[in-house]
Amino acid sequence: MKTALVTSLALLIAGVLTIYIINVFFNKKLSGLIKDKEYVNTSVSVTKGVLFLSSALILMEVNSSFQLLIKIWGTYFVDSELFMKEVLYFSVFLGIALLYLYVAFIFTTLMFGVITNKQKAFVEIANDNIYSAVLFSLLFLSFVLLAKSGINPLLDKLIPFPATPIYR
Numbered sequence: 001m002k003t004a005l006v007t008s009l010a011l012l013i014a015g016v017l018t019i020y021i022i023n024v025f026f027n028k029k030l031s032g033l034i035k036d037k038e039y040v041n042t043s044v045s046v047t048k049g050v051l052f053l054s055s056a057l058i059l060m061e062v063n064s065s066f067q068l069l070i071k072i073w074g075t076y077f078v079d080s081e082l083f084m085k086e087v088l089y090f091s092v093f094l095g096i097a098l099l100y101l102y103v104a105f106i107f108t109t110l111m112f113g114v115i116t117n118k119q120k121a122f123v124e125i126a127n128d129n130i131y132s133a134v135l136f137s138l139l140f141l142s143f144v145l146l147a148k149s150g151i152n153p154l155l156d157k158l159i160p161f162p163a164t165p166i167y168r
Helices: 002-030 042-073 079-115 121-126 130-157
Strands: none
Touching (some): 002 079, 002 121, 042 121, 079 121, 079 130, 121 130
């Protein structure tokens, strides 16, 4: 029960933090490009929605590695020591997940320029070009789905498994 509560709470906090970081990053990329601040830009909303969904997909992979870590360490450490190690490792896992999202974002921006004959993704999204927003969003989702399969083995390699005794 305690493990499930810690995992759920950690994922909720990580989800809120990740969505906040993505929102700030995306708004910074669009700053100065949107002329009318009161106009509701559909393209921005669609793109942000897919970015948030993609971050949830990556965080789901962090969850499975984090649960494995808690299962392994649950019998080796006492409560306060276990909690501090969990916070440390979850922070590292979250940092790696954010790095994966950033790399997917870079690849998406580069591929968008290649596919659309060097159009700039953020200029098109700021100008409310829904077609460009959908293309950018689906490219990003594709890269995240591809990267999703590789994050679990990487995170599992970072888990320090306890040494097994050798009997002679």
